[in-house]
Amino acid sequence: xxxxxxxxxxxxxxxxxxxxxxxxxxxxxxxxxxxxxxxxxxxxxxxxxxxxxxxxxxxxxxxxxxxxxxxxxxxxxxxxxxxxxxxxxxxxxxxxxxxxxxxxxxxxxxxxxxxxxxxxxxxxxxxxxxxxxxxxxxxxxxxxxxxxxxxxxxxxxxxxxxxxxxxxxxxxxxxxxxxxxxxxxxxxxxxxxxxxxxxxxxxxxxxxxxxxxxxxxxxxxxxxxxxxxxxxxxxxxxxxxxxxxxxxxxxxxxxxxxxxxxxxxxxxxxxxxxxxxxxxxxxxxxxxxxxxxxxxxxxxxxxxxxxxxxxxxxxxxxxxxxxxxxxxxxxxxxxxxxxxxxxxxxxx
Amino acid sequence: xxxxxxxxxxxxxxxxxxxxxxxxxxxxxxxxxxxxxxxxxxxxxxxxxxxxxxxxxxxxxxxxxxxxxxxxxxxxxxxxxxxxxxxxxxxxxxxxxxxxxxxxxxxxxxxxxxxxxxxxxxxxxxxxxxxxxxxxxxxxxxxxxxxxxxxxxxxxxxxxxxxxxxxxxxxxxxxxxxxxxxxxxxxxxxxxxxxxxxxxxxxxxxxxxxxxxxxxxxxxxxxxxxxxxxxxxxxxxxxxxxxxxxxxxxxxxxxxxxxxxxxxxxxxxxxxxxxxxxxxxxxxxxxxxxxxxxxxxxxxxxxxxxxxxxxxxxxxxxxxxxxxxxxxxxxxxxxxxxxxxxxxxxxxxxxxxxxxxxxxxxxxxxxxxxxxxxxxxxxxxxxxxxxxxxxxxxxxxxxxxxxxxxxxxxxxxxxxxxxxxxxxxxxxxxxxxxxxxxxxxxxxxxxxxxxxxxxxxxxxxxxxxxxxxxxxxxxxxxxxxxxxxxxxxxxxxxxxxxxxxxxxxxxxxxxxxxxxxxxxxxxxxxxxxxxxxxxxxxxxxxxxxxxxxxx
Numbered sequence: 001x002x003x004x005x006x007x008x009x010x011x012x013x014x015x016x017x018x019x020x021x022x023x024x025x026x027x028x029x030x031x032x033x034x035x036x037x038x039x040x041x042x043x044x045x046x047x048x049x050x051x052x053x054x055x056x057x058x059x060x061x062x063x064x065x066x067x068x069x070x071x072x073x074x075x076x077x078x079x080x081x082x083x084x085x086x087x088x089x090x091x092x093x094x095x096x097x098x099x100x101x102x103x104x105x106x107x108x109x110x111x112x113x114x115x116x117x118x119x120x121x122x123x124x125x126x127x128x129x130x131x132x133x134x135x136x137x138x139x140x141x142x143x144x145x146x147x148x149x150x151x152x153x154x155x156x157x158x159x160x161x162x163x164x165x166x167x168x169x170x171x172x173x174x175x176x177x178x179x180x181x182x183x184x185x186x187x188x189x190x191x192x193x194x195x196x197x198x199x200x201x202x203x204x205x206x207x208x209x210x211x212x213x214x215x216x217x218x219x220x221x222x223x224x225x226x227x228x229x230x231x232x233x234x235x236x237x238x239x240x241x242x243x244x245x246x247x248x249x250x251x252x253x254x255x256x257x258x259x260x261x262x263x264x265x266x267x268x269x270x271x272x273x274x275x276x277x278x279x280x281x282x283x284x285x286x287x288x289x290x291x292x293x294x295x296x297x298x299x300x301x302x303x304x305x306x307x308x309x310x311x312x313x314x315x316x317x318x319x320x321x322x323x324x325x326x327x328x329x330x331x332x333x334x335x336x337x338x339x340x341x342x343x344x345x346x347x348x
Numbered sequence: 349x350x351x352x353x354x355x356x357x358x359x360x361x362x363x364x365x366x367x368x369x370x371x372x373x374x375x376x377x378x379x380x381x382x383x384x385x386x387x388x389x390x391x392x393x394x395x396x397x398x399x400x401x402x403x404x405x406x407x408x409x410x411x412x413x414x415x416x417x418x419x420x421x422x423x424x425x426x427x428x429x430x431x432x433x434x435x436x437x438x439x440x441x442x443x444x445x446x447x448x449x450x451x452x453x454x455x456x457x458x459x460x461x462x463x464x465x466x467x468x469x470x471x472x473x474x475x476x477x478x479x480x481x482x483x484x485x486x487x488x489x490x491x492x493x494x495x496x497x498x499x500x501x502x503x504x505x506x507x508x509x510x511x512x513x514x515x516x517x518x519x520x521x522x523x524x525x526x527x528x529x530x531x532x533x534x535x536x537x538x539x540x541x542x543x544x545x546x547x548x549x550x551x552x553x554x555x556x557x558x559x560x561x562x563x564x565x566x567x568x569x570x571x572x573x574x575x576x577x578x579x580x581x582x583x584x585x586x587x588x589x590x591x592x593x594x595x596x597x598x599x600x601x602x603x604x605x606x607x608x609x610x611x612x613x614x615x616x617x618x619x620x621x622x623x624x625x626x627x628x629x630x631x632x633x634x635x636x637x638x639x640x641x642x643x644x645x646x647x648x649x650x651x652x653x654x655x656x657x658x659x660x661x662x663x664x665x666x667x668x669x670x671x672x673x674x675x676x677x678x679x680x681x682x683x684x685x686x687x688x689x690x691x692x693x694x695x696x697x698x699x700x701x702x703x704x705x706x707x708x709x710x711x712x713x714x715x716x717x718x719x720x721x722x723x724x725x726x727x728x729x730x731x732x733x734x735x736x737x738x739x740x741x742x743x744x745x746x747x748x749x750x751x752x753x754x755x756x757x758x759x760x761x762x763x764x765x766x767x768x769x770x771x772x773x774x775x776x777x778x779x780x781x782x783x784x785x786x787x788x789x790x791x792x793x794x795x796x797x798x799x800x801x802x803x804x805x806x807x808x809x810x811x812x813x814x815x816x817x818x819x820x821x822x823x824x825x826x827x828x829x830x831x832x833x834x835x836x837x838x839x840x841x842x843x844x845x846x847x848x849x850x851x852x853x854x855x856x857x858x859x860x861x862x863x864x865x866x867x868x869x870x871x872x873x874x875x876x877x878x879x880x881x882x883x884x885x886x887x888x889x890x891x892x893x894x895x896x897x898x899x
Contacts, residue, residue, distance in 0.1 A: 034788055040425075042509025043433040043787045046819050049508035117589040118425050118573065191629055192650050201626030204615060207591075214630070296617050296627065298591050306590050 005332065012328040016321050023320050024067050027313045033059050036311045040115055056081075058089055070112065070317065072105020106321070112314035116306055121318045124303060129322065131207060132292070132299035135222070136284050138215060143223040143230065144277055150227070151234020151273065156261050158239040167235065174228030178287065182221040182294045189217060203295040218295040222287060226280055230273055237272040241265045271341045278334035282327040358396070359386035359467065361841055366396035368844070378719040380456035381804050382843060385552045387465045390456040411880040411896020416611040419890065420624050421637040423616040425589045426573035429561045430502060431509035435888040436637070438558035440614055441572055443582030443595040443607070443892040444485075445561040448476070448495070449552055451804065453657060453885055457552055461490065461562055461579065471549045471841045474542040475535070484564055485601040486577050492534040494565045499542070501568035502560065503527035512559050514812070514819065518548035547839035550811075553804040558889065581607035581893060590616050595892060608896035619783075621756075628652065628876075634897075635882045637890075639872040641703050641756050652874035655883040659871055660717050660802030660809070662709060663701070663758055665750070665765050666863040670824035671794035678748070679794060683741040685861030688748075690734035691772035692765055694727070697866035701761025706867045712854040713813065715868050718806035720843045722851035727858065731772035738774065747775040751796035753786040761866060762797040791822040798822055802886055807838050807846075810853060814862065823862050830856045 026032070037053040038045055045053070054060050058077040068074035069089055076089030078097070086097035090104035092113050104110040111121035154166040173181075188194050190201030199216045206214040241247065242265060250260050288301035300319070307315040339345055362383040369379035376397070383393040422436045429445065432438055438445075448462045459465070463479040482490035502512035505525040513520060519542065521528040533541050542551065554560065563570070564577045576584045581603035582595040593614040597607060615633055617623045621643045627633050629650060639647050639654070648654050667679035667688065679685055695708045709715055710727040738744045748769070752762035759780060766776045790798060803809045812818060815834060816826040830853060837849035857863070873884035880896040 031785070031788065035785060038787060040427070042431045042511065045509045053508050116425055118571075119589075186626055190626060197629070200630035200632070202617070202623065202630045202632050204617065204627060205630070205632050293618065294623075296623050302590075 004335075008328060008332050008335075012324060015328065016324045019320050019324055020070075020317050021067060023317055024070065024313070025063065027311055027316055028059075028063050028066070032311045036115060036313070039310055056087070068105075070105050070314065072103045072107030072110070074105075075102045076100075076104050106318075111318045114307070114312050114315040116310040116312045116315065121315050124315065125300075125318055125322060128298065128300045128303040131297065132285070132288055132301065134210060135215075135218065135288060135292070135297065135299060136281070138210070138219045139222045139226070139284060140280075142219055143227045143280075146223075147227040147230035148234055148270070148273065150231040152238050152261065152266065152269065154231065155235035155238025155269065156242060156257075156265070158242065163235070166231070170228035170231040170235075172228070173224040174232070176225070178221050178225050178290045179294065181224060182217070182291060185217045185221055186294075201295070203297040206297060218291050218297055221294075222284070222291050225287070226283070230276055230280070233276045234269065234273045238265065238269040241269045244268075267341070271338070274337060274341060275334050278330045278337070281330040282323070285323060285326050358388050358392060359383075360469075362386050362388045362393065362396065364842070366393075369397050374719060375716075377455035377717070380454050381451075382719050384457040385549070385804075386467050386841070389464070390452070390454075390458055393456060408881050408894060409896075410606075411608045412899050413608055415609050415897035416613065417609050417635065417879065417895055417897060418613045418615055418633045419635045419637065420617050420627060420633045421614045421890070422619070423587070423589055423591065423593050423614050426571050426587070428507065428510075428569055428571060429563060430504075430507060430512050430559050430569075432559040433509070433511075435558050438561060439888075439890040439892075440587070440593045441561070441576075441578070441584070442580070442890060443612060444576055444578035444580045444584060445563065445572060446579050447556060447558075447560050448562060449556045450889070450891065451553070451556045451885075451887060453883060455804065455886075457556060461495075465552065467552075467841075469841070470839070471547040471551075472544045474544075474551055476540045476542065478538040478540070479604060480538055482579055482604045483602060484577055484579055485583065485598055486564070488564065490579055491537045491565075492540045493537075494562060495540045496532045496534055497565040497568055498562050499532040499540075500527045501563070503531070507569070510559075512554070512557075515554040515557065515560075515808075516551070518544040518546055518551065547841070549838065549841050550805055550808050553808060556804075556887075558887070579604075582612070585611075592616055605893070607893045609892065612892045612895065619755075625650070628874075633876075634879050635875045636873060638888075639874050641705070641760075644703075644705065644872045644874075647874035651877070653877055653879075654872055654874050656870055656872050657884045657886050658707065658717065659869060659886040660715055660806075661800065661869045661871060661886075662713070662715075662802075662865055662867065663761050663797055663799050663869070664713065664863040664865045665762060665795075665797040666823045667795050668791070668793060668822060668824050669826075671792065673749075673794050678743065678746060681741050681743070682860055683737040684743050684746075686859075687734040687737040687741075687743075687861075688769065688774075689727070689858075689861050689864050690730045690737070691774060692768045692864055692866070693729040694864075694866040696768060697761050697764045700764040702757045702867060702869060705872070706869045709865045709867050710858075711861075711863060711865045712857045713800070713809055713863060713865050714806040714850065714854050714857075717802075717868070718804075720806055720837070720846045720850045722847045722854055724851070724854055724858070734772055734774070744773075745775070747777060748795055749777050749779055751779045751781060751793045753797075754780045754782045757869075758797055758799055765797075765864065765866075791820065793822075801888075806850065807834065810834055811838065814857075825860065825862050827856060827860060830860075 033054055034050055037050045041053050061077060065074060069076050078086055078088035080086050088100060090100040091097055114121050114124055117124055150166050150170060154163040157163060186201040189196050189198045200214040203214050203218045247260060247265060250264050288299060289305060292299050292301040293305060304319050307319055365379050365382045368374045380393055384390055421439060423440055424434060424437055446460050449457050450460050452458055461479055461482060462476050464477045466475045478492060484490060503516050503520045503526060504510060505513035519527055519531040531543055535541050567577055573587050581597060583598040585596045586594040595612040597610050617627055621640060624636050625646055667685055669679050689711055698704055698706055698708055714721050750762060750766050752759050766778050769776045811834060812820050814821060814825050816831050833849050833852050837846050840846040871884050875882040878898045880898055881894040
C-alpha cells in the first residue's frame with residue numbers, strides 16, 4: 001500500500017515537471033513575452049521599449065536558466081541599475097536586496113509573483129481555489145445524490161417507462177453544453193426578457209456570501225451537465241447487477257423488491273459510479289472555466305483564463321501544478337476507495 | 349501677463365472667441381473649451397457670452413451626503429500613472445489621485461489642484477496658480493515642488509510607455525529626453541511657471557488627460573496601488589485586479605472640497621456586455637461603464653437612465669504606406685489609398701458598424717467638435733473612380749488583407765468596409781485578431797482598423813497620429829508639407845488663423861488618402877434611476893468625488 005502511494009506520488013511529480021516545462025516553454029515564446037511586456041508596460045510601446053523592458057525584468061536570459069530559477073534549483077537573477085538600485089527575481093514586496101534569499105522557486109515553496117494581479121501567486125491560488133471549492137461543493141451536493149437516484153431508479157427495471165423517461169432526461173442534460181444551458185437559464189430565470197426573475201444571472205455577489213438567489217443558476221448549470229453522465233453510468237451498472245444470479249435468488253426467496261434494491265443491489269452497483277464521481281473532480285476544476293466566466297464568479301477557472309490571456313507565466317505554471325495535483329490525488333482516492341468497495345481487488 | 353486685460357483678467361483671445369460664438373461661428377462647447385484653456389474660469393466664460401452662471405452649474409447637481417455606489421468597470425493592474433493606457437486605471441483611483449485640471453462635459457477646462465492659470469499671447473509662458481490648503485493624505489502639504497516634480501516625471505521619455513513625454517514635447521529637451529532646464533520653475537510655494545521654447549497651445553489640454561494625475565513629489569514613478577498616497581477624499585479599502593476595488597471616504601484626511609458618497613465599489617465583470625446586463629438585472633451594480641451598440645437599447649429597456657455624449661472618439665481604417673506584403677509595398681501608391689477611400693460610403697459603415705450611433709466623418713480625422721475645424725465639401729464615394737484608379741495603378745487584381753480586432757463595433761465596421769470594397773469589385777480577405785494579441789503589432793499591419801480616443805484639439809490628434817516618425821504613426825505617413833503646416837498650426841492660439849492651416853492639413857489628408865475615417869462615435873452609459881452625476885464623459889473620466897445617490 002505504502003509503495004503504491006509512493007509510486008503514485010512519484011508519477012505526480014514527474015507529470016508536474018513535464019507539464020510545467022511545456023507550459024513554461026509555451027508562455028516564454030518570444031511573441032508571448034512581447035505581449036507580456038506590453039500588458040505590463042504600455043499597450044502601445046515601441047519594439048525598443050519592449051526589449052529594454054524584457055531585459056530589465058529578467059526575461060532576456062535563456063529559457064532553461066529561467067525554468068531552473070522557477071524550480072528553485074538555480075539562484076534567482078539580480079540586476080543593478082545605473083542608479084545603484086538592485087532588482088531581482090527574489091526581490092519583491094517587503095523583501096529587500098539584502099534580505100532576499102539566493103534561491104526562490106517552488107522547491108523553496110515560493111510560487112512567485114503574478115504579473116496580472118500584482119500579488120503573490122500562492123495567495124491568489126489560495127483565495128480562488130477556495131471560491132471554486134465552494135462552488136464544487138454545492139455542485140457535488142446537488143449532482144451526486146440526484147444522479148445516483150435517477151440512475152438507480154432507471155436501472156432497477158431496465159426498459160420500463162421510468163427508465164425510458166429518466167434516460168432521455170439524462171442524455172438531454174449531458175448533451176447540452178454548459179454555455180448553452182447557462183445562457184438559457186439566465187434568459188429564462190433571470191432576465192426581464194421572460195420576466196420570471198427568480199434568480200440572479202450574475203454570481204458576482206456570491207463571492208461575499210452564497211445565497212439561494214445568486215448561486216442556484218451556476219450550480220444548476222454545472223450539476224445538470226455532470227448529472228446525466230453519472231446517472232447513465234449508474235443505470236448501466238445497476239441494470240447489470242439486477243440481472244445477476246444472486247438477485248434472482250433473493251427474489252425467488254421472496255425478498256421484497258425495495259429490500260433487494262437497497263440491501264443487495266446498491267453496494268455492488270455503486271462501484272462503477274464511484275470512479276466516475278472521483279473523475280468529476282478534475283473535470284469540475286476545468287469545467288468551472290465556462291461557468292465562472294459566464295456567471296462572473298471569480299474562482300480558479302476564471303483565474304486560469306486571466307492568467308492564460310495575459311500570459312502570466314508564474315500564475316499559469318502554478319495553476320497547472322494545482323491541476324496535476326488534483327487529478328492525481330482524486331485518482332489515488334478513487335483507487336484506494338475501490339479496494340474498500342470491492343474486496344476482490346487487491347493492491348499490487 | 350501681457351495678454352490679460354488688467355481690469356478683468358480675461359485673455360483677449362477669449363473675448364474674440366465670444367464674439368464668434370455669438371455670431372454663430374462656433375458652438376458653445378467649442379467656445380468654452382477654447383476660452384477656459386486660456387485660463388478664463390468657466391463662470392466668466394459663460395458671462396462673456398451672456399449665459400448665466402446658473403447654466404454653468406446646471407451640468408451637475410449637488411447630491412445628498414452618504415451612500416454606497418457600485419460601478420461596473422474593469423479593474424486593471426495598476427502601474428506608474430505616466431504609462432496608463434486605459435482610462436479605467438485612472439478612474440479606479442480618481443478618489444485618491446487628482447489631476448491639475450479637468451475637462452468638463454461641456455468641454456470647458458476647470459482647475460482641480462490648480463486654482464487658475466494664465467497664458468501669454470503666443471502661448472510660450474504659462475503661470476500656474478496652485479490651489480491653497482490642499483494636503484496629501486500622508487499629512488504633507490501640496491506645493492509647487494510637487495507640480496515641478498510631476499512635470500519632470502511626465503517629460504522623462506526614458507520611461508517605457510510614458511505617453512506624457514510626447515504630449516509635453518514643448519517642455520522636453522530633445523538631446524537628454526528629460527525636462528529642459530528652466531522649463532518648469534517654482535515662483536513661490538503656490539506658483540509654477542512653465543517656459544516653452546516654441547508656442548504650444550496644447551499644454552493645458554494635455555495635463556487634463558488621464559495619465560496626468562499628480563503624484564506626491566517623492567513618489568514619482570511609483571505604482572499608486574503600493575501606497576495610495578494622494579490628495580483625494582477617499583482611501584482604497586481593497587484593490588483586487590480583475591475582481592473589484594473599494595474606495596471609502598477617508599475620515600483622517602481633510603479634503604479641499606465636498607465629496608458625497610461614503611463608499612464606491614468598482615465591480616469587474618469582464619468585457620462581455622451581456623454579463624453587465626445580467627448584473628444590472630440582478631441589481632448587483634448601479635452604473636455601467638460603457639453601453640455599446642445594441643446594448644444602448646437593452647439597458648434603456650430594463651429601466652436604466654441613459655446618458656450620451658458626442659465625441660471625437662473614432663475608428664480609422666488605415667493603410668501602412670511602408671508595409672511590405674510579399675516584397676511589394678502595396679500602399680505606397682497614393683492611387684491605391686485614394687481608391688480604397690472612394691470605394692466606401694462612410695454612412696453605411698456608421699449604420700452597420702456602430703448602429704448609427706454617431707455622426708458621419710470625412711476621412712480627415714478632424715471634425716466639427718474641434719474648434720479649428722475647417723469646413724470642406726463632403727467626401728463623395730465613387731466606386732467607378734476607385735476602380736479606374738486601381739486599374740491605372742495596376743492593382744485591380746491585388747487581394748487586400750483587412751485586419752481588425754475581435755470585438756463588437758471595430759470588427760463590424762471593418763466587416764462593412766470589406767463588404768463595400770467587394771461590392772466595388774476589389775478583392776479583400778478579412779483577418780480578425782483577438783484583443784489580447786492585436787496591439788502587439790498594431791502600427792505595423794499593412795491594412796487594418798484602429799480606434800482613436802478623442803482629444804480636445806484637432807492638432808493634438810494630427811500630431812500624435814500623422815506627424816513623421818511619431819511612435820503612434822500607424823500609417824507611416826511622412827509628408828514634409830503636412831509636418832510644416834502642422835508645426836505652424838500648433839503655434840497659433842487664434843483658431844481662425846489656425847483654421848487656414850487646418851484647411852490645408854485636412855486637404856492633404858484627403859489628397860493623400862491617408863485614412864478612411866467613417867464616423868465619430870457617440871458614447872453612452874446607463875445608470876440606475878437615482879444615481880446622480882454619473883453622466884458619460886467624453887474622455888471616459890469617472891471622477892468619484894462628484895457622484896452621489898438621490899435620497
